[in-house]
Amino acid sequence: MSADLHARAREFVDRNQDLSPAEQAWLEDHLRQCAQCNDYAELTARAIQGLGSFSFSVGPALVARTQEALTRRAREMEAERSRRRMYLLGFVIACLFTAAGSVLGWQGWAWVAQRLQLVPWEWQLGFSLFWVFPSATIAMLLLVGLGLERSRIHERSLV
Numbered sequence: 001m002s003a004d005l006h007a008r009a010r011e012f013v014d015r016n017q018d019l020s021p022a023e024q025a026w027l028e029d030h031l032r033q034c035a036q037c038n039d040y041a042e043l044t045a046r047a048i049q050g051l052g053s054f055s056f057s058v059g060p061a062l063v064a065r066t067q068e069a070l071t072r073r074a075r076e077m078e079a080e081r082s083r084r085r086m087y088l089l090g091f092v093i094a095c096l097f098t099a100a101g102s103v104l105g106w107q108g109w110a111w112v113a114q115r116l117q118l119v120p121w122e123w124q125l126g127f128s129l130f131w132v133f134p135s136a137t138i139a140m141l142l143l144v145g146l147g148l149e150r151s152r153i154h155e156r157s158l159v
């Protein structure tokens, strides 16, 4: 039997659904005579049946572990969100204290400087070093904390 006939038979097996009655008859005849093509047809039929009934069961332990992992991740994300909110709130409060405290403290500081007979650049420098610089530093540290928290979350989402 020529190789063309086997190839034709296998092609017919592959297109099993849309064969003409003549092709179907020819294929059945060939499969009766040819063990190789018959094996191929049976394997194909079994594979199609196997795909039709393909399913997998998941054990309750795996379901529980998956749910637990999802719940834990949701809790971690909520904690990260509240930490970020805390940093942001801290930053805003530190900025407000810097601005409001500077406005309020300026007069008192000027009064003290006058009593101590300091020249303007001395008391202005002192005010900057002892009031504006510390609270601005705290505000900046909170902003850095917020940035670190963001990059940590970003890194984790890449993993």
Ligand SMILES: [Zn+2]
Pocket: 005, 006, 009, 030, 034, 036, 037, 038
């Ligand atoms: Zn054949």
